Amino acid sequence: MKSSPANRSRDIERQAGYLQPEHCAPPPPRAHSAHDMWFIRDGCGIVCAVITWLLVLYAEFVVVFVMLLPARSLLYSFINGALFNSLAFLALASHLRAMCTDPGAVPKGNATKEFIESLQLKPGQVVYKCPKCCSIKPDRAHHCSVCKRCIKKMDHHCPWVNNCVGENNQKYFVLFTMYIALISLHALLMVAFHFVFCFEEDWAKCSSFSPPATVILLILLCFEALLFLIFTAVMFGTQVHSICNDETGIEQLKKEERRWAKRSKWMNMKVVFGHPFSMSWMSPFATPDHGKANLYQYVV
Numbered sequence: 555m556k557s558s559p560a561n562r563s564r565d566i567e568r569q570a571g572y573l574q575p576e577h578c579a580p581p582p583p584r585a586h587s588a589h590d591m592w593f594i595r596d597g598c599g600i601v602c603a604v605i606t607w608l609l610v611l612y613a614e615f616v617v618v619f620v621m622l623l624p625a626r627s628l629l630y631s632f633i634n635g636a637l638f639n640s641l642a643f644l645a646l647a648s649h650l651r652a653m654c655t656d657p658g659a660v661p662k663g664n665a666t667k668e669f670i671e672s673l674q675l676k677p678g679q680v681v682y683k684c685p686k687c688c689s690i691k692p693d694r695a696h697h698c699s700v701c702k703r704c705i706k707k708m709d710h711h712c713p714w715v716n717n718c719v720g721e722n723n724q725k726y727f728v729l730f731t732m733y734i735a736l737i738s739l740h741a742l743l744m745v746a747f748h749f750v751f752c753f754e755e756d757w758a759k760c761s762s763f764s765p766p767a768t769v770i771l772l773i774l775l776c777f778e779a780l781l782f783l784i785f786t787a788v789m790f791g792t793q794v795h796s797i798c799n800d801e802t803g804i805e806q807l808k809k810e811e812r813r814w815a816k817r818s819k820w821m822n823m824k825v826v827f828g829h830p831f832s833m834s835w836m837s838p839f840a841t842p843d844h845g846k847a848n849l850y851q852y853v854v
């Protein structure tokens with residue numbers, strides 16, 4: 555058989571008769587249900603996720619206590635405070651949803667003889683088996699060594715959200731990058747205003763902290779916001795581009811051949827964010843309905 559790049563990238567490729575299901579342990583008695591809490595126990599990922607929260611809370615502290623509360627205009631403080639806090643709340647909610655949503659894990663150990671027989675393969679049909687988690691891989695699924703599972707439409711494993719970005723949580727991940735980019739931009743604008751305002755006024759009236767402490771806190775916030783603005787804006791752009799083209803990060807890296815149907819860019823966005831377009835696209839609390847446009851098959 556001629557080996558194309560797409561075939562080489564697969565872990566194992568056999569005809570149904572050679573799958574050797576006896577090497578796989580039977581699946582756990584209780585299947586993983588969608589309502590179970592999903593959380594990856596990975597030390598590095600947990601540390602990164604906690605750092606993300608601490609950085610957002612630091613920004614929150616500086617914005618509220620160093621810049622907005624001492625500001626003289628109540629209206630300025632109120633509008634900016636409401637906007638910044640709403641965006642920060644949505645960013646943290648998106649982070650939680652991205653972290654605690656099953657990204658699309660394939661049931662572990664389902665490569666059993668009974669399951670393969672139940673697929674009723676025709677002669678010559680091929681199924682893919684993951685040798686690491688003993689599951690039958692649907693098309694476009696990849697094994698993640700951190701999650702120790704095969705993930706449907708896996709894009710990449712992100713330690714900042716301590717989870718894989720895949721079919722079921724990509725919306726939350728995209729929202730997370732978007733809201734972090736927005737609060738970073740907003741914080742930078744407020745720091746710029748604060749500096750302009752405080753150079754004209756007396757420093758002592760401008761902040762309840764001492765001038766050196768104020769400057770250090772603001773410069774640290776500036777540095778943080780600039781770094782995260784660049785990082786998350788690039789990530790957001792890359793994600794939207796790959797959603798529109800319906801090609802995951804892994805598929806782009808491996809230059810996999812397109813084996814799936816081509817849809818319009820707008821349709822591809824709806825597959826990830828839900829159908830039809832509404833304000834719920836922006837909400838980390840609205841679970842998108844992936845069902846209709848996504849017909850995954852076990853057999854290719």
Ligand SMILES: [Zn+2]
Nearest residue numbers: 684687697704
């Ligand atoms: Zn696997």
Ligand SMILES: [Zn+2]
Nearest residue numbers: 698701711718
């Ligand atoms: Zn993963």
